[in-house]
Amino acid sequence: MAAPRRAAMRLLSPRIQYLSRPSTLTTQIRHASSRYSQPTQRTVTTFPGLAGGGESNIHNPLDSRAIRIEHEETKQYHLRRMRFAGMGLLLTMGAMAMVLFSLDLDSIEQAEKKRRGVQLDASNDSNMTFQGKEVQVIGTGDSKRIVATGRGEQIELVETGTSSVPHFPRTIYLPSSSSASSISPSSTDVVGTAQPGWSANPLNVGGQEEYTLVGLGIRTVFWVQVYVVGMYVRSSDITTLQSKLVKQVNPAASALIPSEKDDLREKLLHPEHSREVWGELLQVPGIKTAFRISPTRGTDFGHLRDGFVSGINQRTAEARSLTSSGETEFDSADFGASIQSLKAIFTGGKAQRGSVLILHRDEEGTMDVLYQPLPGEQGKDQEMERLGSVADERVSRLLWFGYLAGKNVSSKATRDGVVDGVMEFVGRPVGSGETMVH
Template identity: 35%
Template sequence: MSLRTPTVRALRSAPRYISQPQLSSSSRCRHLTTSRRTLSPGRSLSEEGKEPLDAVTLHRLEAARRAYYKRRSYYAGVGFVLGLVGIYVTATWAPLPGKTEKMDSGRQNDPLVVLGKERKVVIQKLGEEPEEIPDVVETGTSTVPTFPRVVEFFDDESGVIRQDDPGMVEYQLMGLGIRTVSFLGVQVYVVGMYIATEDIAVLQKVLIRKIDPTATTLVAGEKEKLRDLLLDPVTGEEVWSQILKESGVRTLVRIVPTRNTDFHHLRDAWVRSITARAQRNKEEFGDEAFGAAVSHFKTLFNRGSVPKQKELLLLRDVKGKLAVWYDDGKSGAQRVGAVDDERISRGLWLNYLGGKTVASEPARQSIISGIMEFVERPIGTVATQVHEVNV
């Protein structure tokens, strides 16, 4: 036993000489690293030499990483959508600054009488039985759902309302539409254009003679020709400008906001439109009188807020004078003021009727459609076929 023990120990402690090819120092390093990495198949060591991770743990860590980035993308998407919703809600519902100020008139009379609230509207066409039609027209928005088809308004020619002889003038709706702004299509107000019933024949005659100088009515093909004429960016503006300047037709523009706005916001948009047209025609609009009229127009709207569903009325008389009325829903409609220069009202009306771009394309299309109903009937018959029947 004593002889075998040293022999075994000697064998165990003896160096082992294994025949290996000669390797360079760099090759030996790579060889050692490879050996170290493949020492335990299916397991790896971290760079700091910590406990190696098995395949299951690596799979779980990878799944957790993917879930983390997926949650981040979900949160980013939800935040983007909520941001857009917040912008829309703020633009649609947030009230604009400014307080409603008392008008300079002090009148307590309400000049607007909506016939639809008290009467039915019946149309009597030639050779046909009387036909009852709705007394209101749908606007397409739930905030201001309808507009009256027929209204009455005090004759504002003198600027004074006389209690003994108010001089009511009846107006019929030609068309209406919604004014929208920004790429989100935020609704600002509903605008409707009315014409004095007594002046419809004048408008019929002018428009029909634009197509056929001897006709008293237009047929289908001629109506489409007139429609194209009025929709043309250049010719349409010229036709409307001539009608407004020379015909003496009394018209009324009724504006009801669908969101809280203010006089400054409305005024600035109108002034930009008026001045842009003036820049294109300096020969007619380049004098000092027009500049003074624009300044006076601005002062009329140097006021506070216009809450939604309240009523702003713009009246154009036979001479083209512009009168502005506002009803805040508390003290009745009050006269804000007037501008005598007819170029102001003409430029304001053209903002809805003619040119390459208008304030409300749906309103222009609706007005032209209403005109097509006028010109398809003989001149002078439209005013006589509309009757209001007391309910």
């Protein structure tokens, strides 16, 4: 009996010794006086795996829930890092693209030539010439006039606010007919310079009509200037335009007083009322108008086409939002065919900086697209080309709305310039003479 008992005691002795050791889970308690007098010397010994201990928590390798949570946290962390890195890459690429697009290569080339001592060409003096004619400033202040003189002709100019295309003519001359026969391929028909009866324009004597500038502005994409655009109205239609604008506010007046002009301005800048005002002004048969567009940098007709079509799509979307059924006159198949005709006009070809594109709308709403390249050698004017026409008046109406009416116009500066010009029109009695345009 003694031998088994001794063997059992030997087996139990290590466990008894382990249990007799001081527990590591207990807290060392000091005397009350040292506990409060010297708190910095207090030590607490805890098991390292317990929460709140002085060391990081150790997950149980057999706890599947803890493993899933830790895996998900790690996954989300790396996903956030990837998103931030991707956003940074996209922003960097976008910033580089905008910087490259906004570079004025012509100015850089001119600056490099100047640094090397190379003689600069005449394009560096664009502020002093207009279509090969010398620009002169006459007078100062409110009486200042800017004119371009050359080859027996004098053209009055208006400043645009950009050095790329510094001037627009106050009046231009356009063919009186929308038919293709009105412009001869062999003529010297020139937008903004050729006048009826001018000696250098023998094939179109009396075949052109005068248009007066209403207002202009610069179209920008972000901060990049794209082109200068100005709205013109046939000079003989100014009286009709004045009358319709005045009657929008006061049917019995012949001119608007300041408070009435403010009411009209508010209408012309309102997202919905502006569509009503310009919709009435563009009714057919009606007045003849035109937009003169001059790129501030080299571009192509494809970019111009995309901008025009985008503006039309925005206007059609606005029209649908204003109807209860969502159906408009722009949802028909024939309107889609007219848009395709517009796209077909702008296929291929370059539009140089300072060249001229004319969108001309006649009294029936037919739109002619005319183009004049830059002057050739020795400042000789280039022929005006007819690129094509669109007979559907809805196309030209929506293009006009794109600059003049609706919530988000293509060029806020152009709309503001046109509205300022309109205020000059309605401030004078209906049927009065030439209106000053600012």
